[in-house]
Amino acid sequence: MKYPNVKGTRDFAPDILAKRKYILNIIESVFKKYGFLALETPALEQLDTLTGKYGDEGDKLLFKVLNSGDFASKVDDNIWSSKQSENIAKFISEKGLRYDLTVPLARFVATNRNDITFPFKRYQMQPVWRADRPQRGRYREFWQCDADILGSNTLINEAEILTIAVEIFKKLNIPIQISLNNRKILEAIAEKLGISEKFNLFTVLIDKLDKINFVDLSKDFENIGLSKDKIAELSKILSTQYFNKESINIILESLNNNANAQKGCDELLEILSFISLIEKFDANIKIDLSLARGLDYYTGCIIEIKCSTAKMGSIAGGGRYDNLTGVFGLPGVSGIGISFGIDRIYDIMEEMQLFNDVKTTDTKIVLCQFDKKGQLYNFKIAAMLRENGISCEVYPDLKKINKQLEYAEKKGIEYVIISGEEEINSQILSVKNLKSRIQEKIDVKNIISYFK
RNA sequence: GUGAUUGUAGCUCAGUUGGUUAGAGCGCUUGAUUGUGGUUCAAGAAGUCGCGGGUUCGAGUCCCGUCUUUCACCCCA
Numbered sequence: 091m092k093y094p095n096v097k098g099t100r101d102f103a104p105d106i107l108a109k110r111k112y113i114l115n116i117i118e119s120v121f122k123k124y125g126f127l128a129l130e131t132p133a134l135e136q137l138d139t140l141t142g143k144y145g146d147e148g149d150k151l152l153f154k155v156l157n158s159g160d161f162a163s164k165v166d167d168n169i170w171s172s173k174q175s176e177n178i179a180k181f182i183s184e185k186g187l188r189y190d191l192t193v194p195l196a197r198f199v200a201t202n203r204n205d206i207t208f209p210f211k212r213y214q215m216q217p218v219w220r221a222d223r224p225q226r227g228r229y230r231e232f233w234q235c236d237a238d239i240l241g242s243n244t245l246i247n248e249a250e251i252l253t254i255a256v257e258i259f260k261k262l263n264i265p266i267q268i269s270l271n272n273r274k275i276l277e278a279i280a281e282k283l284g285i286s287e288k289f290n291l292f293t294v295l296i297d298k299l300d301k302i303n304f305v306d307l308s309k310d311f312e313n314i315g316l317s318k319d320k321i322a323e324l325s326k327i328l329s330t331q332y333f334n335k336e337s338i339n340i341i342l343e344s345l346n347n348n349a350n351a352q353k354g355c356d357e358l359l360e361i362l363s364f365i366s367l368i369e370k371f372d373a374n375i376k377i378d379l380s381l382a383r384g385l386d387y388y389t390g391c392i393i394e395i396k397c398s399t400a401k402m403g404s405i406a407g408g409g410r411y412d413n414l415t416g417v418f419g420l421p422g423v424s425g426i427g428i429s430f431g432i433d434r435i436y437d438i439m440e441e442m443q444l445f446n447d448v449k450t451t452d453t454k455i456v457l458c459q460f461d462k463k464g465q466l467y468n469f470k471i472a473a474m475l476r477e478n479g480i481s482c483e484v485y486p487d488l489k490k491i492n493k494q495l496e497y498a499e500k501k502g503i504e505y506v507i508i509s510g511e512e513e514i515n516s517q518i519l520s521v522k523n524l525k526s527r528i529q530e531k532i533d534v535k536n537i538i539s540y541f542k
Numbered sequence: 543g544u545g546a547u548u549g550u551a552g553c554u555c556a557g558u559u560g561g562u563u564a565g566a567g568c569g570c571u572u573g574a575u576u577g578u579g580g581u582u583c584a585a586g587a588a589g590u591c592g593c594g595g596g597u598u599c600g601a602g603u604c605c606c607g608u609c610u611u612u613c614a615c616c617c618c619a
Binding site (some may be wrong): 094095096097145147148150151175190192217218220221222223224225226227228229232233234235283294297358383385402403404405406407428430431432433434435458460490491493494495496497499508510511512519524527529 | 543546560575576577578579580586592593609610612613614615616618619
């Protein structure tokens, strides 16, 4: 431990990376199947691009990068001597590591609007960085896999995003619980309670309700200006258990048929009706009015997905944002997207032992030998195998045969070819399956077809 | 960012009120076995006790700082 990793960052050894790639490949294949195209953006963005999009807390978690050159000498003495880090930072840092993939996407779309065919469907799988305190399932460098659709308002997009998520987790064998809500309903509730100006604080409290019960939070609600009566009213609205026409009417009634609420409810119903068209769609979807999500840019439907059997935060999340490109000078382009957190997905799959079938190597055969002559022979055979698309390796050292077999065994390679004088003279190879421990004699002429 | 917590061999962990040369299991290397790996047996190698400083005759053990881990806040994938 002489050179520990930076806090919250990890190395991915080959066996770990193989499993991560397994997850990434499944996600990517589903994204592609739905018509999304790949995009990559730089790790670094201008700080102006990043700040102000994630809420105050989000801004604090941005990693900032020092300017190049002799930046210190250019800073005003008064600023330096103020010793206020935040203040000084503005003068010595103008770049930062990206915090998510959605804001860079919005920047990209706004900048390249003339070259993009809308609706723009892009996927992106890259690391992001947050200066958070690490914990289980929480890292400072982690990967997000996003799929977003920009420039289309219709709710078929929401429905497709949901089906993508269901398909991915089905393929990964992770049992999930999907929570759905609409920010418009939350806005209507805040309106009705007379705390629209404190909407963000309100959503933060709402979001805690799955952890802390209503009674324990009531003091916090009082602090943002809610009377006891109004808290009781809020409690009644949020206690709606089933989302159907009847319960919606009750909600709407208690909100005086607020137009925003009506729209939010209609949207949720339409999404559900889309999904009901798919026959074999068995997903655990619940409408949860206490789902809020912290990111400031969401305006419509919001989605959060958790593993229903693991003690872990959300493993995917997303929603609709109506005006994110607007802050980059391109108003009127609505977007919807979802983000999968593959580090958490990995942790859960490791716990559930879902990686049993994942191979760490593509090598199918290790060619072993007893002496130099055997190795030369193997080198020739290996070239022939590779030419025919069979991935193999020649054991590079002249160690004892049991060491060579152990090597293949440990790497999870299925076959070995053992070459000695006998094999070279007869042109008949000894092929051993390490799993079944069965050894066969195969004529060199037939070796390709044997492995194909 | 606030408050806790962790670190001893490659891995999992012992290590007494501070006291000789810091241990175990697994793994690793070698041999039993010079044409065949999952068992067995035997032998062996391996540690600046996270790092830096301090207290002490003496520190793995006590104190301070720092890095890392985990946890609760905060927030989120």
